[in-house]
Amino acid sequence: MQKKEQLYEGKAKKVFATDDPNIVIVDYKDDATAFNGVKKGTISGKGIINNQMTNHLMRKLEEAGVPTHFVEELSERETAVKKVSIVPLEVIIRNISAGSFAKRYGVEEGIVFDEPTIEFSYKNDDLGDPLINDYHAIALKLATKEEIELIKKYAFAVNDFLKKTLLECGITLVDFKLEFGKLSDGTIVLADEISPDTCRFWDVKTGEKLDKDRFRRDLGNVEGAYQEMARRLLGK
Numbered sequence: 001m002q003k004k005e006q007l008y009e010g011k012a013k014k015v016f017a018t019d020d021p022n023i024v025i026v027d028y029k030d031d032a033t034a035f036n037g038v039k040k041g042t043i044s045g046k047g048i049i050n051n052q053m054t055n056h057l058m059r060k061l062e063e064a065g066v067p068t069h070f071v072e073e074l075s076e077r078e079t080a081v082k083k084v085s086i087v088p089l090e091v092i093i094r095n096i097s098a099g100s101f102a103k104r105y106g107v108e109e110g111i112v113f114d115e116p117t118i119e120f121s122y123k124n125d126d127l128g129d130p131l132i133n134d135y136h137a138i139a140l141k142l143a144t145k146e147e148i149e150l151i152k153k154y155a156f157a158v159n160d161f162l163k164k165t166l167l168e169c170g171i172t173l174v175d176f177k178l179e180f181g182k183l184s185d186g187t188i189v190l191a192d193e194i195s196p197d198t199c200r201f202w203d204v205k206t207g208e209k210l211d212k213d214r215f216r217r218d219l220g221n222v223e224g225a226y227q228e229m230a231r232r233l234l235g236k
């Protein structure tokens, strides 16, 4: 597969065309941003860990019946994925209160929910990714009703799989964000990444945060947290 021109550069990844019109290459960077790009920094080695962790989990999710964009890991930072048009919704699942949920509803972090929750944000940097409900997303033609139902089904299946897999590594899955894409034939697949950038991971025993909150909240040892997650999940 031949890497061609850069199509796009996002906050944490670059995307390149290939000689196959249905395949693109994602290239994971060490750049980190938070609060809609207001806080910027570098987390050394993050791109390698996020690439490898995402691919590991996407391979397993495919086996568990969730279709994904994953094709082939090409190098430490580069992966070939199916070309999709991203559904402009951030899909957030929560098992425990934290972050914007705790702030929005004026509750402490760490409340364990009886059932996981799901919410959507409209992916739009100019608007600051506002919270959106199903009806509004359908009205704005961001996705059809059927696509949203399928996305919800996949998102809860990802939660069941991730919660179990992480618990085996001594990690509590607090919450996470997913993005879905559409192939040219309309098939919905899981896209983007699953990493400490996009999930909250707490150590089961100590409650220590092992995710991007260490960067967002200036907790220190940010690199160490990413490395610890790689060690627990990938054995390296």
Ligand code: UDP
Binding pocket: 090, 092, 098, 099, 100, 101, 129, 175, 176, 177, 197, 198, 199, 200, 212
């Ligand atoms: N999240 C993300 N990208 C975003 C917003 C949230 O990956 O643009 C992830 C975040 O890492 C956390 C979950 O989604 O695991 C829920 O985030 P929350 O809504 O609490 O927002 P935050 O507190 O991060 O602003």
